[in-house]
Amino acid sequence: MIATDVTPVPPPADMAPGDVELLDVAQRLLSKVWVAGRHEVATALRTPDGAIHTGVHLEGSCRRSSICAEGVALGAARGALAPDAPLTVDSVVSVQIKPAGRFRIIAPCGVCRELISDYSPQTRVWITTVDGAVTAMAAIDLLPEKSRRAW
Structure with missing residues (x-):
């Protein structure tokens, strides 16, 4: 698969322009x-100053x-x-390439949910639900009954 031939995921109608x-x-x-097998997810996030930071x-x-x-x-x-x-x-969006040659928005793993919510519990995190809907949730809401730690 050539990654440049991957079909983009369309942004959901309620996704704000900054999150798009x-x-x-x-x-x-x-x-x-x-x-494949080495670099399969990319993340872009925005801090309150408007800066975008990325990770692979x-x-x-x-x-x-x-x-x-x-x-x-x-x-x-x-x-x-x-x-x-x-x-x-403010916001986090992570993407992965599906085997069918399409991007998809993915939810952070459990460790990353903990990490994001430790530093910024109200961060808007975009996920694809088990029903296939793309929606945003506060990071803290991705971890019911999370213990809160004072830094």
Whole structure:
């Protein structure tokens, strides 16, 4: 499969223009770097200052060394902030290429849900539900009964 031949996922009607931009950025990034089994997910997120930060999934030879795209993007966002500034994220969009040659919006894994909600619980996270609908949820709502930690 050539990643440039992948059909983009259409943005849902209720996705704000800024989040459509994140979707486009994530799809373009994954088109550029996709390698089956190595780089299969890309994330774009926006911080309150309007900056967009991206990340790419890095698969390791022993799965435990793998790093999710969301964590890479969060680290990039944190690195761009002043030392005393808190990491706050407005929106997150992650995409993957389906075997049928189409992009899809995916929900963060459980570890990334924890990570996003630890730093910015009200972040709007776009997901595809089990019914196939694309919707946004607050990061904290992706983890019912999450214990809250004071940093």
